[in-house]
Amino acid sequence: MLPYHLCLLLMAHATQSLALTFDANGDALPAYSPARPPAVPLAVRTPYLSAWSSTGEKGTLNSGNPIFWTGDALGWTGIVTVDGILQSLPKLPNYLAASPQTVAYDSSYSNFTFSAGPVDITASFFSPVLPKDLCRTSIPLSYLTTTVQSTDGMPHSIQFYSDINSAWMAGGANGFMNWEIFRNGASINSTDNGTGNCTGNVTVLDLRTRVTYALLETSDRPDWGRVAYSTQPMGAQHFSFQSGSALDLRYNYVNSHGLAKTHVDSDYHGTYTDEAIFAYVHDFGLVSSAEVRYTVGLIQDPFIRYLTQGGVAQLEPWWKSCYNDMFSMIRLHWDDFMVTQELASQADSQLASDVDAFYEVRAPVPSPSIPVQTPDASSTWCATALPTETLAPYLHDSSDGYGFLDPDNFTGLGVPDASESDSYYAIVALSARQVMGSFVYAIPPPTSSCNVSSPGRGEPLMFMKEISSDGNVNTLDVLFPAAPFFLYANPEILKYALETIFQLQEGGFYPNGFTMHDVGASFPNATGHLGGEDEAMPVEESGNLILMSYAYYKFSGNSDWLRTHYPTLSQSASYLLEFSKVPAAQLSTDDFAGTMINQTNLGIKGIIALQAMSLMSRLSPTPSPEDGDGAAAPVTVTDATVRAYYRDWESYGIAPTRDHALLAYQWRSSWGLLYNIYFDKLLNLGIVAKPVYTMQSRWYARVSQLYGVPLDSRHHYTKSDWQLWAAATCAASTRRMFVTSIAYWLNNTVTGFPLTDLYETIGDGGYPRVPDAVTFKARPVVGGHFALLALLRTGQTASSEAGDTTGSLFTLNGTNALNNTEQGGYGSPGHGSLLVDRSDEIRGEGT
Structure with missing residues (x-):
């Protein structure tokens, strides 16, 4: 040929x-x-x-x-x-x-x-x-x-x-x-x-x-x-x-x-x-x-x-x-x-406008509409490598992996003289088609609660392929990292996907007591797991289902949908109550790294999900015993329980030096990206203390490499989606380090396939160089790159600080103002500050 x-x-x-x-x-x-x-x-x-x-x-x-x-x-x-x-x-x-x-x-x-x-x-x-x-x-x-x-x-x-x-x-x-x-x-x-x-x-x-x-x-x-x-x-x-x-x-x-x-x-x-x-x-x-x-x-x-x-x-x-x-x-x-x-x-102009709104700048990002105007290379930093004279006094030595760091204060400036907003637009604009190209809409079957009665009416079901990894259908721990895109662009898409999980579990097609991993082992066959033989990620998927369901409600205001599926969510919460604080040996979404005992990041996901569940319980009344066929009453998750779990998590998962979170409980030489605290900030759950956000923001700057921060202390590889989740929880200088480093990777990586989310932070920015390494291509998890824009939908911008709770590590002295609401509706058209009802503000005493 x-x-x-x-x-x-x-x-x-x-x-x-x-x-x-x-x-x-x-x-x-x-x-x-x-x-x-x-x-x-x-x-x-x-x-x-x-x-x-x-x-x-x-x-x-x-x-x-x-x-x-x-x-x-x-x-x-x-x-x-x-x-x-x-x-x-x-x-x-x-x-x-x-x-x-x-x-x-x-x-x-x-x-x-x-x-x-x-x-x-x-x-x-x-x-x-x-x-x-x-x-x-x-x-x-x-x-x-x-x-x-x-x-x-x-x-x-x-x-x-x-x-x-x-x-x-x-x-x-x-x-x-x-x-x-x-x-x-x-x-x-x-x-x-x-x-x-x-x-x-x-x-x-x-x-x-x-x-x-x-x-x-x-x-x-x-x-x-x-x-x-x-x-x-x-x-x-x-x-x-x-x-x-x-x-x-x-x-x-x-x-x-x-x-x-x-x-x-x-x-x-x-x-x-x-x-x-x-x-x-x-x-x-x-x-x-x-x-x-x-x-x-x-x-x-x-x-x-x-x-x-x-x-x-x-x-x-x-x-x-x-x-x-x-x-x-x-x-x-x-x-x-x-x-x-x-x-x-119009959609791309809105995307560019929203990027500017998050960064609170006015400069528009050019859009390559027809006819294409030849860009001015002198004003496009992305077109060529940065001249060396702009780097002083920063270090840039690719032989040892360190790049663009101020050796005096380790603020992790990322790529000097690069516009963060332009860098971020370059990332999300490239990611959008990749996310949208990973799924299809289908007409639901007649028995579905989303039934279509006539052409052009009703709602579809969404089926996403776990491209280039397992090929599973609607994998929850792929939907979860991609969720910021859907929450930003159209929260209903997330509902169309989650509906398939609920339908199979509520239809009696899944025997396990925790949340299923996916709705089908191989796209395009969403035929479930009748024997419960799916990849087991009990804490991961149970936490994912609760957090995405609550996030959909907060962004859409659709409390009826949440009430409909409350019993299933309650079952997931029951599992988390028993196993999330000390998750033992389990897989997380980063399953390519293998099973690990008591993962700090996995533990905090379960605890944050329990906090979301405690808030959802106020929307759905507890059924009385006569309400149905002897079914168990939904579990009750209290604020006191969640706070107790969180205190224990801090004692297990924070280094004795109190300057970073550990990769696994009490593994003192370890560290990792604590990306799961992003949903605490996104949904304003207030369970993670502000000093934890500050601590992690400072730590990332100290361990960053040429193309960003490694996923954890075991390897030099990283994941771009989790980096931007982590960036969304950090102070401005650290966030800028993440964003510009990823954009710098785009311009210099030797990978030549559709956008990967897993790559080396050193050398040539290629695919992981470890035995049996996976090569990810075209995966929908790049929807996680929209983490900053999802924050914008809640009224948060680049100047918003995470963790508005008071107190210090371990002690959490003072009042823990969670500032939560049971009124959804973040996802209104446009961007900027959205009205939030704080009439039901929760205040609990810390210890």
């Missing part, structure tokens, strides 16, 4: 670049804005529609293979021909690949610009992030717009070529495929050379495997469903399409700038034999500017297998509640382009 890349070709002479770093074509690497991602998202909409362009090993869009999130190549080729006829393959004498200029991204767009002699070329990949728009979010399609603009004031001969192969499907590698072409929903048999007047027609390639294995995947790719690749003539003088051998079609195109008028052959087979492709060509003739748009998608129907009281049901995708069929969805998605553009622009 030919290398899959966007190959922009023209007749021109090479020009000498002054840059010192070049891609595989010999061109200078582009300027990146707002940062250089390890991989740039191209089409990222679902766990199966996930296409990226790696920047690893100096890769660019037109010098390397676009990849699936696993790193395997995808077949999606583009050629723009300017003023020339190509003579032969593979050598193209007198022709050069276009030179990359810029790569800019925001939360929905990735825009690439190229210089091609007398024209500029832009390839704009658009996967809209609209968390509050259920119908548009449920569409498993992504846009690509390619434009050519003359730079010399003269018209030029312009042709666009694009093809895809069958590698998008699991069976595409070596199995036979069915290729069929549709126009306006009707099958057509041959390429009939449309004209520019056919602007109302949408041509759709429909690619399917001959043998379908419904609701199964191989190597993380679907064994069922359809690939849909669509376009319109877009005003081209000549528009053609054809399927056939990759070598034949590409050879014919570069010789004739068109495709032969042949039937679409459904007998071509997989990519590992005689590679079959399907190609579109738009020939515009002599023009000063031209634009072509495509949409690409993977469409599965049904999408999820789900265990219900009526048996195992095959759930339909949510888009079917909004659109009549696949072809009407494709057509309406095509026609909706400009409206969706506007909505995505």
Whole structure:
């Protein structure tokens, strides 16, 4: 198979670049804005529609293979021909690949610009992030717009070529495929050379495997469903399409700038034999500017297998509640382009505005909307390495791992002269599509409490894939780190996911006395664990369920939903009452690090969850014995119990030097990121004493490395999601250290796959270098990067201090003002201070 890349070709002479770093074509690497991602998202909409362009090993869009999130190549080729006829393959004498200029991204767009002699070329990949728009979010399609603009004031001969192969499907590698072409929903048999007047027609390639294995995947790719690749003539003088051998079609195109008028052959087979492709060509003739748009998608129907009281049901995708069929969805998605553009622009502007609001600054963050403006590299610190003269008097010695620290006071300044707000925007904008591309919405079964009675009504269920780790469905300890994104963007999404946990547990499908780990061992099968054989994380998941449920209520104000599931939450609390204070040997969410006895961070999670449970108990009256079938009354969690547990936790989990929390109880040489106290601050629970926040903030600055703070004292690796949870609990200088160090890692890491959350804080910022280390890619836990913006939804900003309780370590002298409320509703539109009812303020005496 030919290398899959966007190959922009023209007749021109090479020009000498002054840059010192070049891609595989010999061109200078582009300027990146707002940062250089390890991989740039191209089409990222679902766990199966996930296409990226790696920047690893100096890769660019037109010098390397676009990849699936696993790193395997995808077949999606583009050629723009300017003023020339190509003579032969593979050598193209007198022709050069276009030179990359810029790569800019925001939360929905990735825009690439190229210089091609007398024209500029832009390839704009658009996967809209609209968390509050259920119908548009449920569409498993992504846009690509390619434009050519003359730079010399003269018209030029312009042709666009694009093809895809069958590698998008699991069976595409070596199995036979069915290729069929549709126009306006009707099958057509041959390429009939449309004209520019056919602007109302949408041509759709429909690619399917001959043998379908419904609701199964191989190597993380679907064994069922359809690939849909669509376009319109877009005003081209000549528009053609054809399927056939990759070598034949590409050879014919570069010789004739068109495709032969042949039937679409459904007998071509997989990519590992005689590679079959399907190609579109738009020939515009002599023009000063031209634009072509495509949409690409993977469409599965049904999408999820789900265990219900009526048996195992095959759930339909949510888009079917909004659109009549696949072809009407494709057509309406095509026609909706400009409206969706506007909505995505508004959403990203709001994201940038919210970042500024958190930091209480006014400077706007540029958004790479079309047309892309070439960024000024001199003002974009992310585009190049920081000059050494800006580092004095800070240390930067990558050989020993220490970077950017003031040796006199260890304030952990992170990257000097970098804007924290710009750095944070670069992180969250890159993370947004990755989170949204990890889950799907499904129409609930008729027996579900979220039943849909008619198209467009009701609520979906959300199913998230634990991408690149276990492949589980709706893993609670993956939803938990991702929760800040949902709480910030749309708390209802969190409810749609948690509802599946409650339905399976309340349906009698889980035998254990603690909270289940996930709703299915392998996506897309959410068939539960009837034998209770899921990965056991009892304290972790019981605490996660309580905290996320309470957080959803606080951000939505939906107390009815909380009351409905109170008995199940009470069961989780019963387990925590017995085991959270001294959790013994258990796994935490960081299961790659193994089981550990009495983890300090795990213990405080359970205690914070118990505090949340004590507040929830005031919303749900305790049932009397006659209320139902002899069921046990929900457990009662008192403030006094929680305070007693907390005092013991401090005595077990704080170092004798009282300057940091231990990794595990009484392990005096250990330390770790105490990220679980974030929910104490987020929900204003007030259980963690302010001196603990201050202590940890100072400690992180002392143990930081080049790319941030290690996860714990055993290794140099860290997790970016937990770092930003910890950052949200720290003083401004330490928070800045975390944020700018992660942004600095983005620009310098050698990882070349979709954003990882687990990497080395020293050296080249690569994947963990320990035996049996895991390699995480494209995981939804990067939703944790929105930890600061979730705080904004509660009225907290960069100047807000954590831990408004009084007292000192161990003694907690004085009044413990918890300042809690039983009124939800953080998640109102916009940002800034939100009204909080403090009429039911809790005050308890400390000891």
